[in-house]
Amino acid sequence: MSMSNKLPILVLVVAAAAGQNALNSRSNMHITLPEDAPLAVVSADWGESALTPRGSAMLLDLHTSLTLRNVGNRRVRGVTLLVMAQEAAPGGKASVSVPSLGVGPGEVFPVRLDLRLLRPNTDKDGPLVEVSLDGVLFDDLSFYGPNRLNSRRQMMLWEMEARRDRQYLKRFYETNGVEALRQQMVNVQARLSERSRMDIQLARGRTTNAEGEHAVQFAFLRLPGEPVTPSPATGMVSSAEARIPQVDVTNRANRQVRFVELGWLLTDAQGQEFYAGSLPADVDLAPGARTRLQPDMRLKLGPRDGKPVQIAAMRGFVNHVEFADGSVWIPDRGALAAVKSAIQPSHEEQRLSNLYRRKGIQSVIEELVKP
Amino acid sequence: MHATRYELALYAGGELGFWARRRVRGHLRQCADCGREHQALAGMRAGLLGSANDLPQDIEWDRLSSEMKANIHLGLAAGECVAVSQPPTHFTGWRPALIMASAIAVVLLAYWVYRPVGPPPEIARKGISSAPDFLLEASAAGIGLNDHGRVLTIKHPIDQDVTFSVSLEGAVRSRYVDAETGQVTINNVYVQ
Numbered sequence: 001m002s003m004s005n006k007l008p009i010l011v012l013v014v015a016a017a018a019g020q021n022a023l024n025s026r027s028n029m030h031i032t033l034p035e036d037a038p039l040a041v042v043s044a045d046w047g048e049s050a051l052t053p054r055g056s057a058m059l060l061d062l063h064t065s066l067t068l069r070n071v072g073n074r075r076v077r078g079v080t081l082l083v084m085a086q087e088a089a090p091g092g093k094a095s096v097s098v099p100s101l102g103v104g105p106g107e108v109f110p111v112r113l114d115l116r117l118l119r120p121n122t123d124k125d126g127p128l129v130e131v132s133l134d135g136v137l138f139d140d141l142s143f144y145g146p147n148r149l150n151s152r153r154q155m156m157l158w159e160m161e162a163r164r165d166r167q168y169l170k171r172f173y174e175t176n177g178v179e180a181l182r183q184q185m186v187n188v189q190a191r192l193s194e195r196s197r198m199d200i201q202l203a204r205g206r207t208t209n210a211e212g213e214h215a216v217q218f219a220f221l222r223l224p225g226e227p228v229t230p231s232p233a234t235g236m237v238s239s240a241e242a243r244i245p246q247v248d249v250t251n252r253a254n255r256q257v258r259f260v261e262l263g264w265l266l267t268d269a270q271g272q273e274f275y276a277g278s279l280p281a282d283v284d285l286a287p288g289a290r291t292r293l294q295p296d297m298r299l300k301l302g303p304r305d306g307k308p309v310q311i312a313a314m315r316g317f318v319n320h321v322e323f324a325d326g327s328v329w330i331p332d333r334g335a336l337a338a339v340k341s342a343i344q345p346s347h348e349e350q351r352l353s354n355l356y357r358r359k360g361i362q363s364v365i366e367e368l369v370k371p
Numbered sequence: 372m373h374a375t376r377y378e379l380a381l382y383a384g385g386e387l388g389f390w391a392r393r394r395v396r397g398h399l400r401q402c403a404d405c406g407r408e409h410q411a412l413a414g415m416r417a418g419l420l421g422s423a424n425d426l427p428q429d430i431e432w433d434r435l436s437s438e439m440k441a442n443i444h445l446g447l448a449a450g451e452c453v454a455v456s457q458p459p460t461h462f463t464g465w466r467p468a469l470i471m472a473s474a475i476a477v478v479l480l481a482y483w484v485y486r487p488v489g490p491p492p493e494i495a496r497k498g499i500s501s502a503p504d505f506l507l508e509a510s511a512a513g514i515g516l517n518d519h520g521r522v523l524t525i526k527h528p529i530d531q532d533v534t535f536s537v538s539l540e541g542a543v544r545s546r547y548v549d550a551e552t553g554q555v556t557i558n559n560v561y562v563q
Contacts, residue, residue: 083525092516094560095558096525097556109552112549113525114513115525115526116524117523149559192534199510199511200510200535200537201508202508202541204506204562278538279539281540295539297539297541302510347555351548354532354553
């Protein structure tokens with residue numbers, strides 16, 4: 001496979017299973033990286049990707065593993081690829097991100113892409129799916145890419161959280177020793193496995209069936225050092241469906257704020273609290289100024305462990321803040337202790353605990369002591 | 372078949388409908404009796420029009436005219452109740468309607484035969500999915516957008532620890548650690 005930085009790859013995905021049709025050679029996937037991108041496509045393995053007719057439409061199952069090479073001179077910490085399905089607007093847009101990388105110049109790394117796309121069975125030529133680079137984050141927190149998905153901010157937040165957690169675990173190891181660190185990794189595994197499985201549906205606008213809807217208070221935790229303060233509000237819930245209310249947010253910092261993300265916690269009728277999602281908002285908040293976040297989404301929860309969920313209460317906290325100068329604020333681990341049982345382990349905790357499970361505690365220690 | 376006296380009277384006044392006027396005119400060309408009747412009625416009408424100026428000042432001609440027309444129509448309607456049914460003519464009754472309906476059917480048939488093959492994309496998409504009104508979904512199978520049957524799903528390995536989170540700006544995220552590479556992979560699907 002060519003290593004050209006602009007690499008349109010046309011791949012014939014041959015369906016092998018019964019009932020699946022071979023793809024037209026022009027119906028395929030298109031990968032484009034800019035000329036000056038710090039990454040190049042080394043190879044693309046399309047695995048058992050297949051195309052299956054479904055009535056007058058077609059179902060495209062892509063199982064792709066891309067191998068990318070860092071052709072720049074900085075260490076890559078994160079990558080986001082934009083996946084765009086043609087003729088699927090609005091929507092039909094997805095992304096695949098890989099944070100917590102440590103890819104040095106000249107090194108290669110894989111990105112997996114498992115995509116299912118349903119699209120009309122048209123005779124139009126051209127790729128079915130287009131994959132492009134949205135952003136690359138380097139270890140000096142500099143960024144490359146068109147940033148159409150705001151991946152710079154998101155990868156920056158992930159990286160800051162990862163650094164926070166690695167520093168915490170490193171100190172924890174230095175203070176408490178190997179066995180304590182091992183127990184930490186086991187605890188992360190336990191938190192992941194104890195989470196209840198629950199399907200989530202997110203829809204825009206008001207529900208047409210507001211039967212049984214009632215108001216609940218939406219209070220906020222106060223976290224030390226939080227640069228913005230949300231005001232309590234009233235949310236509407238109906239059985240397993242919740243509509244987040246309008247929330248007023250005041251900038252308490254002495255800097256301009258351009259992005260706020262609130263965490264959203266729900267409590268069921270049995271008193272169990274769980275992380276429902278986040279409320280991100282682009283704002284333009286001068287010091288002391290106040291703005292109103294007006295989400296227009298409703299969340300519906302599927303059965304939890306086979307039982308219907310009854311939402312009884314909701315509360316929130318400030319999860320992320322981005323200032324106008326591009327710097328970010330995230331809560332420290334101590335501040336999140338009050339909601340630790342509800343929130344998920346961070347992606348870095350998840351990665352390190354997985355590393356422990358696969359390679360043992362020594363690999364985790366080596367990872368933590370890396371510069 | 373002779374024209375009726377009422378038809379001849381209305382014809383003489385120029386007040387018959389289009390098709391009836393054509394039919395009476397054609398009949399008058401062939402029927403001397405009806406022609407004489409028509410001439411008599413036309414003469415009476417001309418005489419009346421000629422002496423209109425002699426009518427007393429307090430006669431309201433417009434009102435009288437309206438009443439006369441109403442009486443003529445009333446008489447025609449009443450006559451229908453006792454008249455022997457007439458065989459339909461070529462241009463009245465159900466035949467014109469049948470001809471028009473046949474023409475429309477031919478046009479519709481031609482459109483159906485030559486319509487574009489296959490349903491429009493929107494309908495095609497709707498025919499495949501149950502098309503729920505929910506836009507973004509996260510489940511054990513993956514995360515995806517279902518916009519009225521238009522589906523885009525990013526899947527994740529079922530046998531791995533997958534965490535979901537939703538963003539109320541319109542995105543669903545799943546996160547898992549790839550078993551082979553040990554890399555964290557975060558998938559997002561967006562409404563817009």
